[in-house]
Amino acid sequence: MLPSPFQFERPSTIADAVRAVGESGDGMFYAGGTELLLALKMRVIRADRLIDIKGIPGLDCIAVNGMNEIEIGARCTHRKISGDPVIREHVPALASLCAEVANIRVRNVGTIGGNLCFGEPHADPPTMLAALNARLVLVGSRGTREVHADDFIRSEMETVREPDELLRVIVFPRPAGPVTYRRFKHGERPSVNVAMTWSLNADGNTIRSARVRVGALGLRPQPLPVVEGALRNVAVAEARQAIETALPAALDQLEVNADRHGGADYKRHLAGVLLLRSADEAVTAGGSWLK
Amino acid sequence: MSVTDSMSAVRPDLIEKVTGRAEYVTDLVIPGMLHGFVVRSPATHARISSIDASVARSVPGVVDVLIGADVVSFGCWGVVLKDRPIMAIDRVRYVGEPVAVVIAETIEIAEVAAELVDIAYDELPHATTIREAMMADAPLIHEHHENLEDFYFKGGARPTPSSNIFHTYRNDVGDVDAAEAVAAYVHEDHFTFPAISHFAMEPHAVIADFQGDSLTVWAGAQTPTAVQKVLSRLFGLALAKVRVIVPFVGGGFGGKASVKIEPLVAAASWKVRRPVRVAQSMAESMLTCRRLGADITIRTAVDANGRILAKSARLLLDGGAYSDTGSAVATKSANRIMGPYVVPNMRLEACAVYTNTIPGAAFRSIGGPQAVWAKESHMDNVAAAIGMDPTEFRMLNLASRGERIRPDLRALDMDMSELIGRVTRSFAPDAQPSNRKAHGLALAATDPANTPISNAIVRLKIDGSILVSVSSIEVGQGAHATMAQIAAQTLKQKVSAVTVLRSDTAVAPYDWGTGASRSTVVVGLSVESAALDAADQILDMVAEVWELPRDGLSLVEGGVSTGPDVLTFHQIFHRSLGVDSGEVVGRGAITPRSKKGSLAESPLFWETSAALAEIVVDEETGEIRVPRYASAADVGRVINRVAAEGQDEGAAVMGLGHALHEALEFEDGQPVNATPIDYSIPRITDVPPSFDTILVENGDGPGPGGAKGMGEGAILPVAPAIANALFAAYGIRITDLPMTPEKVWRALQKRN
Structure with missing residues (x-):
């Protein structure tokens, strides 16, 4: 259970890292290694060169930018995010998510960027970041581009990131309403998870818009447009009823795999359970949002 | 007392372990040592059509590659049936079976070169489940069964020729048919139990060093003398020339009992004539052995008052590709499906079956969790069927202290109603089951195979320090601390004066092995007897040299009291021997004839467990939580409380894994x-x-x-106690483990 031999480089700038990974042979970025090193040891992934990005300054910053958006450096560990004052203040649900990812060893070294780039369908952060309408900033040899979290994961273990593109930062608008995340798991990874964000109107009593994403059921997090539509301009107090009414049709639209985490009907049912529990939590949180 | 002192007083190994100083096999470096990496079968059942190791051999740093052709002449080994080659020779019988060992200067080189060993397979028809293996046209996984009577356990296996059944055990008492004919009610149930991984934190790791006609092996082995014997027979070496050294072991649970990868590593060292180390990963150890899955039919007949008239059980056990101790697991499963109840008529049958999967092995209470899962779930079903409270039904049918639950087994040496009372009282009166909380009870009384054969040496030195040599291994259970306490108490010395030597067959005398809850009782008795022998020698010395009456002398801390005076051990040895040196060597032996033959009857004691579980079910997800649990065991006397409680709690939590989480799953023989x-x-x-x-x-x-003895009991009642709570609250009966949320949810849906 050792990886095949590889070269190891530790550049100190993003440009050097991108250049290094693009050289001949298979090069891969390496940060926490909690997924990559396991896969290398099991020899399901091969790399000739690992480009360690831990020597690059600035990749682990968390801040609110001038556009009232929250930026999370891709190299932030789950542990760092879970304890960060900005995240705890503005997106406490993300802080709790990061505090519960996998296990303590993974949280201490695993990074949010690495988690996204691995494209594991049974993961916590992608669902949440999609619900938060996050953009991922990729830096490659041909320049910088932004990809919406919804479009980032293409399929199981596959993203739109080019091998020589480095995920630099994750950016999303500061939430204007309650944010919830719930998952069900009976093992190492979530069987199903649901993230929901509400933007409240200025009165604080009605939902202007909602984003709902369900993860781990298919190849990537899926939106629930029926529920999102049902929540538009609905009073917070009536949100649960609105979701309940829309739920059967919404769940029917989900693409659900049967796998080791359970049968499709069971996991579809769980998505509904989690969504309703999220609604109760959001209603409670919504009531105090402006106070 | 400092924290470290108080930890050491409880368990001398704790400080070594938490500071990382404790040595396990993987920490050892033997001069000249090479590293082996095992190439494993990707096929479920196949003929090996060719092996080409030439490319791997040419990799710089590779010393050699061991393949089946190298070991043909050694033949097969086993501990009950001699059915297993050192490695696959012309045929593989399960995914994960060793096919080649690449031996290199470094483990990195060995692992890289392992990918270059080119092996071609021709698939054979396979049988990967009990049902497939028992079909009339099932492929035979073994054609021959060479029986080794009394080699490891008393008795051998009873294979059925030209079938995959490698052992059948039957025990009939009275007349079940006649009893069922007059019964008021007969109820039958069917249960299944999956294969389960031992999941020890330390995977199997072995270093072997062949030197001429002698062989030294460092292994995390639970039964070093069994390893010694198998290696001696396989390689034609004298027992005294085979040395097995066991440093600290990071968990065994039966997965390191009998013999595992030691013959393979020894053959690698034989091939290159240098020490070879194979340190498996956890994933490789999961392919090395596992608990036997089971398929169990159980039937009970009761009279109009709810008294049990008859019980019959048929247990089919999935033994995997090689028998190991699967025959004993099957026999024990039949013994463990009875008690602790009075059953006048019984028909028990257990079969162990070969399948093309990872070999079955001993695992904490062999056959016990499988049997108790079925019997205690079944008890609640029978009680419900006749409209009786399940606890009342059990109490009505309990065998009492001194009663025999089967004529060929020792009378019960405990009072199960006392244990039921203790767990019931443990749940405070305010913990009555409510709509959300449900309670379930389950009981077990099992017959440990604690072979009463053991030897110990206790040496009392001139400064009052004491050395204890036993073959018992320290696998985290605290056996060495317990032996130290027994020696200290018997010799009336401080426990800190005692050192228990690392297990080493060249130093420690013969013992059967560490397992079956036997060490505290059997090895403990031999240590006590060796300490008494040492005491006798020192007291005789004083009586003789000081010319004092022997009965006036007694051991005290640091020496011997003559009544008015205390003579230090220094004074005693100095005056007796003339020089200021020396020691007495006490020898203790336990055999079936010891203690006037009272140890010979089986079992030596009944291992007991009663458990009450409180569960809360998330009805929407099916997830079971266990907020409260009480576990009671009759352990006779606690010697080391921290170790004893740790054993009970560890076993129960392992049982919780069996109940709610664990199953080693296969698809067409491929572990998933x-x-x-x-x-x-x-x-x-x-x-x-x-x-x-x-x-x-x-x-x-x-x-x-x-x-x-203790340590295996508490694993038994967990799953049925939880299942019975689920049944009490919702009327749903789960019949296959683990009770995953999805399974529970589906059962709840079906009920609605």
Whole structure:
């Protein structure tokens, strides 16, 4: 259970890292290694060169930018995010998510960027970041581009990131309403998870818009447009009823795999359970949002 | 007392372990040592059509590659049936079977070169489940069965020729048919139990060093003398030339009992004539052995008052590709499906079956969890069917102390109603089951195979320090601390004066092995007897040299009291021997004839467990939580409380894993979750927040101070107690483990 031999480089700038990974042979970025090193040891992934990005300054910053958006450096560990004052203040649900990812060893070294780039369908952060309408900033040899979290994961273990593109930062608008995340798991990874964000109107009593994403059921997090539509301009107090009414049709639209985490009907049912529990939590949180 | 002192007083190994100084096999470096990496079968059942190791051999740093052709002449080995080659020779019988060992200067080189060994397979028809293996046209996984009577266990296996059944055990008492004919009610159930991984934190790791006609092996082995014997026979070496050294072992649970990868590593060293180390990963150890899955039919007949008239059980056990100790697991499963009840008529049958899967092995209470899962779930079903409260039904049918539950087994040496009372009282009156909380009870009384054969040496030195040599291994259970306490108490010295030597067959005398809850009782008795022998020698010395009456002398801390005076050990040795040096060597032996033959009857004691579980079910997800759990065992006498409670709690939490989480799954013989990532065991957050461990001490056991063995009992009742709580609250009966949320949800849906 050792990886095949590889070269190891530790550049100190993003440009050097991108250049290094693009050289001949298979090069891969390496940060926490909690997924990559396991896969290398099991020899399901091969790399000739690992480009360690831990020597690059600035990749682990968390801040609110001038556009009232929250930026999370891709190299932030789950542990760092879970304890960060900005995240705890503005997106406490993300802080709790990061505090519960996998296990303590993974949280201490695993990074949010690495988690996204691995494209594991049974993961916590992608669902949440999609619900938060996050953009991922990729830096490659041909320049910088932004990809919406919804479009980032293409399929199981596959993203739109080019091998020589480095995920630099994750950016999303500061939430204007309650944010919830719930998952069900009976093992190492979530069987199903649901993230929901509400933007409240200025009165604080009605939902202007909602984003709902369900993860781990298919190849990537899926939106629930029926529920999102049902929540538009609905009073917070009536949100649960609105979701309940829309739920059967919404769940029917989900693409659900049967796998080791359970049968499709069971996991579809769980998505509904989690969504309703999220609604109760959001209603409670919504009531105090402006106070 | 400092924290480290108080930890050391409880368990001398704790400080070594928490500071990382404790040595396990993987920490050892033997001069000249090479590294082996095992190439494993990807096929379920196949003929090996060719092996080409030439490219691998040419890799710089590779010393050699061991393949089946090298070991043909050694023949097969086994501990009950001689059915296993050192490695696959012309045929593989399960995914994970060793086919080649690449031996290199470094483990990195060995692993890289392992990918270059080119092996071609021709698939054979396979049988990967009990049902497939028992079909009339099933492929035969073994054509011949060479029986080794009394080699490891008393008795051998009883294979059925030209079938995959490698052992059948039957025991009939009375007349079940006649009893069923007059019964008021007969109820039958069917249960299944999956294969389960031992999941020890330390995977199998072995270093072997062949030197001429002698062989030294460092292994995390639970039964070093069995390893010694198998290696001696396989390689034609004298027993005295085979040395097995066992440093600290990081968990065994039966997965390191009998013999595992030691013959393979020894053959690698034989091939290159240098020490070779094979340190498996956890995933490789998950492919090495596992608990036997089971398919169980159980039927009970009761009279109009609810008294049990007859019980019959048929247990089919999935033994995997090689028998190992699967025959004993099957026999024990039949014995463990009975008690602790009075059953006048019984028909028991257990079969162990070969399948093309990872070989079955001993695992904490062999056959016990399988049998108790079925019998205790069944008890509640029978009670419900006749409209009786399940606890009342059990109480009505309990066998009492002194009663025999089967004529060929020792009378019960405990009072199960006392244990039921203790767990019931542990749940405070305010913990009555409510709509949300449900309670379930389950009981077990099992017959440990604690072969009464053991030897110990206790050496008392001139400065009062004491050395204890036993073959018992320290696998985390605290056996060495317990032996030290027994020696110290017997010789009236401080426990800190005692050192228990690392297990080494060249130093320690013969013992059967560490397992079956036997060490405290059997090895403990031999240590006690060796300490008494040492005491006799020192007291005789004083009586003779000082010319004092022997009965006036007694041991005290640091020496011998003559009544008015205390002579230090220094004074005694100095004056007796003329020089200021020396020691006495006490020898203790336990055999079936010891203690006037009282140890010969089986079992030596009954290992007991009663459990009450409180569960809360999330009805929407099917997830079961266990907020409260009480576990009671009659252990006779506690010698080391921290170790004893740790054993009981550890066994119960392992049982919780069996109940709610664990199953080693196969698809067409391919393991689908045999990695630590995909296989799920309980975490500390899954452990019941309220956990009451009740150790009943009546001082009536056969061991030192009236101790009985323990450590395997508490694993038994967990799953049925939880299942019975689920049945009580929702009327749903889960019949196959683990009780995953999805299974529970589906059962709830079906009921609605």
